[in-house]
Amino acid sequence: MIPKPNVLLSTEQIATRVRELGAKITEDYKGRHLVLVPILKGSFLFAADLARAIDLEDVRVDFLGLRSYGSGTESSGVVQITHDLTFSVENKDVLIVEDIVDTGLSMKYLLDNLATRKPSSVKLCSLLHKPSRTRVKMDIDYLGFTIEDHFVVGYGLDYAEKFRNLPYIGVIQS
Numbered sequence: 001m002i003p004k005p006n007v008l009l010s011t012e013q014i015a016t017r018v019r020e021l022g023a024k025i026t027e028d029y030k031g032r033h034l035v036l037v038p039i040l041k042g043s044f045l046f047a048a049d050l051a052r053a054i055d056l057e058d059v060r061v062d063f064l065g066l067r068s069y070g071s072g073t074e075s076s077g078v079v080q081i082t083h084d085l086t087f088s089v090e091n092k093d094v095l096i097v098e099d100i101v102d103t104g105l106s107m108k109y110l111l112d113n114l115a116t117r118k119p120s121s122v123k124l125c126s127l128l129h130k131p132s133r134t135r136v137k138m139d140i141d142y143l144g145f146t147i148e149d150h151f152v153v154g155y156g157l158d159y160a161e162k163f164r165n166l167p168y169i170g171v172i173q174s
């Protein structure tokens with residue numbers, strides 16, 4: 001059995017930050033056609049809370065599933081779309097909702113792919129960022145927290161598919 005992960009960001013800290021991000025997005029997208037694109041599976045809880053913190057009339061949600069191959073906890077940059085968008089985002093304002101930007105390789109792949117679909121704009125909202133591991137620099141338009149180089153789990157993020165249901169972000173005890 002793996003012991004319970006140590007708390008890095010508590011449920012309350014996350015909830016406060018998600019409300020702040022939602023308020024900023026609400027302000028920035030007034031009068032626009034916003035499409036939230038949560039990246040599965042890791043962002044499912046973040047996106048569910050963020051969507052409810054956005055107070056706009058024209059909001060759609062469509063999911064994109066990504067799998068990035070790699071050895072253990074290291075991404076290789078080889079990315080596969082496991083579930084694609086179900087409607088066109090042409091002339092829409094796309095906001096990608098991601099759990100964590102680590103090396104940046106997955107987001108680089110996704111941004112290049114989305115650009116071919118002719119949205120009016122594409123911005124990135126990520127709950128977490130690990131700048132120490134950057135391989136492709138990403139501009140994160142809405143960022144929850146910058147963290148040190150820990151492998152984190154919970155609030156959607158997994159280790160070998162486990163811990164996604166933890167209500168906080170934790171670090172596995174070694």
Ligand code: IMP
Nearest residue numbers: 042075101102103104105106151152157
């Ligand atoms: P990338 O290295 O920026 O391409 O990140 C690829 C994906 O790996 C992220 O979207 C996460 O789903 C996953 N990932 C990266 N770091 C962590 C972590 O610390 N915990 C859990 N998943 C992670």
Ligand code: MG
Nearest residue numbers: 039042099100
């Ligand atoms: Mg992810």
